[in-house]
Amino acid sequence: MYTQQLAALAAMSNKYGANPEYVLAGGGNTSFKSEDRLWVKGSGTALATIKAEDFVVLERKSLDAMWSTQYPEEEKAREAKVLEDMMNARVEGESRRPSVETLLHNLFPQRYILHVHPAIVNGLTCAKNGKEATKQLFPQAVWVEACKPGYILALECKKLMDAYKQETGKDCDLLFLENHGVFFAADTVQQLDVLAEGVMNALAAAVKRGPALEEVPADGQKVAQIAEVLAELYGGEQAAAVAFLANKEILSYDPATKSLSPDHIVYAKAKQLAIPADADVKELFEKFTAENGYKPKIVFVEGLGMFSCGANEKEASTAQIVMLDAIKVVAYTESFGGVSPMPEFLIDFIVNWEVESYRSKVSLGK
Ligand SMILES: [Zn+2]
Structure with missing residues (x-):
């Protein structure tokens, strides 16, 4: 039938x-x-x-x-x-x-x-x-x-x-x-x-501009250095994967922007770590983890680009794709009066929502 x-x-x-x-x-x-x-x-x-x-x-x-x-x-x-x-x-x-x-x-x-x-x-x-x-x-x-x-x-x-x-x-x-x-x-x-x-x-006809997604060159040595530190910090005893991306939209994104939608919280966490160009990555990573109760999945390094961490490559790449989506959304909101993130009570609700966490586990194959 x-x-x-x-x-x-x-x-x-x-x-x-x-x-x-x-x-x-x-x-x-x-x-x-x-x-x-x-x-x-x-x-x-x-x-x-x-x-x-x-x-x-x-x-x-x-x-x-x-x-x-x-x-x-x-x-x-x-x-x-x-x-x-x-x-x-x-x-x-x-x-x-x-x-x-x-x-x-x-x-x-x-x-x-x-x-x-x-x-x-x-x-x-x-x-x-x-x-x-x-x-x-x-x-x-x-x-x-x-x-x-x-x-x-x-x-x-x-x-x-x-x-x-x-x-x-x-x-x-x-x-x-x-x-x-x-x-x-x-x-x-x-x-x-x-x-x-x-x-x-x-x-598409109503938006004044689309996100600027052309990749911009980054200092490869610096990227590799930070990625190594992040992999160690994120994985601890286990292996971890770290992905990197830099484009104009990422470089001009305000990392303090609050979460926009449930998906962003599920895959990229409610908060991201932003660090200055020459800061001590380890110190700021550990401070973030202590303050928020979880390790950052996304780390923005000023002037360099965006790192995404995960237990494996799929998880790191999913975090990157979803965070990039949030950044694109912010660019599109410019055409409609600017960004309006989720209210705080909703962010908290999603963070604690069992059903959503079930979903992120299943689709990441855990
Ligand atoms: Zn939905």
């Missing part, structure tokens, strides 16, 4: 998943739904390589019932119960864990959903004038203010989407989440492509 639709879902997922303008580091998710079932990307699966049979299958009736369930006020208890109900909504024999954004997928009546966090889109959702610019550029869109992910976010989206339907008589097919990303919804993959492309093109 639904063989064709699921093949179309997989093909659509692979297409966007393989396009770095749309998807980074295993992020984003997609789904297809029938009247009574939802096929959604599993937590930690990569869109670029997902196959039709990899989607987690859930009963929509059980997911719908979650809107009228009374969940505990207390955060941890609530999210644990929500997760339990979501796991119980899976069809019999299903053992995988659905995306944390499953409730949002089920909320849309449209058959196909694409949820992504493209840099150019987040240039809008992480900008001071993001809400106003969205109204102008995409009058049919619903804008959701930054709030706690999981059940609280889903409930907020439901409220706004219900109000939209009341007001316009139409189902919302374009949802922007402040400091997070975008949902596209359509009944066919072709319509979904048109919608997504339209948004990306409109944004």
Whole structure:
């Protein structure tokens, strides 16, 4: 059943998943739904390589019932119960864990959903004038203010989407989440492509400048020296990998900029270490670790560039890709009034969020 639709879902997922303008580091998710079932990307699966049979299958009736369930006020208890109900909504024999954004997928009546966090889109959702610019550029869109992910976010989206339907008589097919990303919804993959492309093109036309990503030459000896020190500090007894990148955008980035979206925290940590050109790397690294309770994944060296650390090459490269994404987003926000990072309470919430940490572990293959 639904063989064709699921093949179309997989093909659509692979297409966007393989396009770095749309998807980074295993992020984003997609789904297809029938009247009574939802096929959604599993937590930690990569869109670029997902196959039709990899989607987690859930009963929509059980997911719908979650809107009228009374969940505990207390955060941890609530999210644990929500997760339990979501796991119980899976069809019999299903053992995988659905995306944390499953409730949002089920909320849309449209058959196909694409949820992504493209840099150019987040240039809008992480900008001071993001809400106003969205109204102008995409009058049919619903804008959701930054709030706690999981059940609280889903409930907020439901409220706004219900109000939209009341007001316009139409189902919302374009949802922007402040400091997070975008949902596209359509009944066919072709319509979904048109919608997504339209948004990306409109944004490309609206931004005054793109990020300056041409690599700039760096002092190779200095880079190698610092990389060696960082590998030792980051790895301790274990081996560690360190990657380096320098471009104009990195060199002019303000390392004190607060986190922009959940993905940035998950893969590049809430804080990055910035050190002056000739400072003692070891001393500042250890001071940072003592203050924050974790080792920095990203180290900016003034006038030189950006180092990314990880337990292995994949982790170091993911941290680099995601941090570079944040830097690109900041550049795009210039066109919409400048950067507006996540509120502090949300940053803390994400830092402590078990579901997110599960995701970063799975997609890093730990
Ligand atoms: Zn998301």
